[in-house]
Amino acid sequence: MSFLFYLRSCVGMGSRFLKGKFMRFGAPFLVLVVGGSFGLKEFSQIRYDFRNRKNITKEDAEKLGIPMKPQAEVTLETEYKKITKIDTSNWENIRGPRPWEDGNKLYEEAVQRGKQNTDKAS
Amino acid sequence: MATWGHLGFQDSASPLMEQLIFFHDHTMVVLILITTFVGYMMAAMFPNAFVNRFLLENQTIEVIWTILPAIILIFIALPSLRLLYLLDEVNNPSITLKTIGHQWYWSYEYSDFLQVEFDSYMTPSNELDLSGFRLLDVDNRTVLPMNTQVRMLVTAADVIHSWTVPALGVKADAIPGRLNQISFMVNRPGLFFGQCSEICGANHSFMPIVVESVSVSAFLNWISSSSDL
Numbered sequence: 001m002s003f004l005f006y007l008r009s010c011v012g013m014g015s016r017f018l019k020g021k022f023m024r025f026g027a028p029f030l031v032l033v034v035g036g037s038f039g040l041k042e043f044s045q046i047r048y049d050f051r052n053r054k055n056i057t058k059e060d061a062e063k064l065g066i067p068m069k070p071q072a073e074v075t076l077e078t079e080y081k082k083i084t085k086i087d088t089s090n091w092e093n094i095r096g097p098r099p100w101e102d103g104n105k106l107y108e109e110a111v112q113r114g115k116q117n118t119d120k121a122s
Numbered sequence: 123m124a125t126w127g128h129l130g131f132q133d134s135a136s137p138l139m140e141q142l143i144f145f146h147d148h149t150m151v152v153l154i155l156i157t158t159f160v161g162y163m164m165a166a167m168f169p170n171a172f173v174n175r176f177l178l179e180n181q182t183i184e185v186i187w188t189i190l191p192a193i194i195l196i197f198i199a200l201p202s203l204r205l206l207y208l209l210d211e212v213n214n215p216s217i218t219l220k221t222i223g224h225q226w227y228w229s230y231e232y233s234d235f236l237q238v239e240f241d242s243y244m245t246p247s248n249e250l251d252l253s254g255f256r257l258l259d260v261d262n263r264t265v266l267p268m269n270t271q272v273r274m275l276v277t278a279a280d281v282i283h284s285w286t287v288p289a290l291g292v293k294a295d296a297i298p299g300r301l302n303q304i305s306f307m308v309n310r311p312g313l314f315f316g317q318c319s320e321i322c323g324a325n326h327s328f329m330p331i332v333v334e335s336v337s338v339s340a341f342l343n344w345i346s347s348s349s350d351l
Contacts, residue, residue: 079275
């Protein structure tokens with residue numbers, strides 16, 4: 001008998017809760033905020049879809065006869081290994097020309113080398 | 123590109139640079155508002171001969187001019203944080219380009235393709251034709267495809283240089299023994315210029331960067347012609 005009274009009061013509590021301030025204002029607000037962020041994802045996803053599309057794939061390049069390395073072969077780590085082989089310690093300090101100075105040999109040689117390379121490229 | 127009498131930023135060629143310019147314009151509006159307001163207050167006091175004998179401890183105005191600046195700062199901080207996170211977004215680059223700074227030229231290597239490497243020297247002024255850009259034109263331009271995410275790896279072979287293209291909103295120091303990575307996307311075709319941005323010796327001002335943005339098909343044609351050489 002007392003168990004029935006307990007059940008009745010539980011049901012009463014439940015129905016009061018469903019009519020209370022939280023269910024009328026709080027819960028819809030939270031559903032709007034959280035659910036809305038999931039809904040907005042559909043709109044903002046377009047930026048990531050556009051930027052992450054692969055414009056130049058290996059297959060496109062192969063069709064034009066251009067050999068291209070697979071994606072996994074060109075990473076930050078692999079390129080770093082390559083640049084560690086560059087000798088960065090043996091460079092000459094080529095002093096810049098002073099206005100009163102004529103014939104700074106090292107500087108003139110560097111300019112000539114630059115000119116030669118430009119001529120070679122063209 | 124930058125021209126004589128250029129006051130603001132160069133026109134953007136990348137979505138991130140566009141956002142940077144918008145943020146700059148937004149913050150500039152706020153700053154001009156504040157400056158005008160304060161300037162007017164000061165100017166209005168000059169012709170004013172009245173004296174307020176009861177000017178002491180007005181709590182209301184104190185609260186107002188504490189809260190209002192905080193609100194203005196929030197209006198600046200929110201777009202700033204948005205942009206900060208936007209710049210750090212992880213994306214999937216389609217191609218990788220490595221550039222090595224030397225004294226005094228840049229060398230480029232298209233890492234995804236085989237044997238596409240070249241040096242880029244500034245065109246000397248006495249060899250420049252009439253339509254050329256002095257101190258900005260180079261012999262071999264860096265060709266990049268449009269609307270494609272590019273991963274740029276920057277390093278140097280001797281001293282510290284810095285690779286930058288203002289129109290794309292990118293700048294990265296080229297440090298010997300270190301590989302720096304930047305990511306960008308060019309959203310319009312054209313020529314975009316930059317100059318070495320870290321003092322590297324006598325010809326530091328004479329090693330420019332030129333990015334030529336073309337369609338994907340034109341880029342692939344250029345790759346095939348470059349790798350044949």
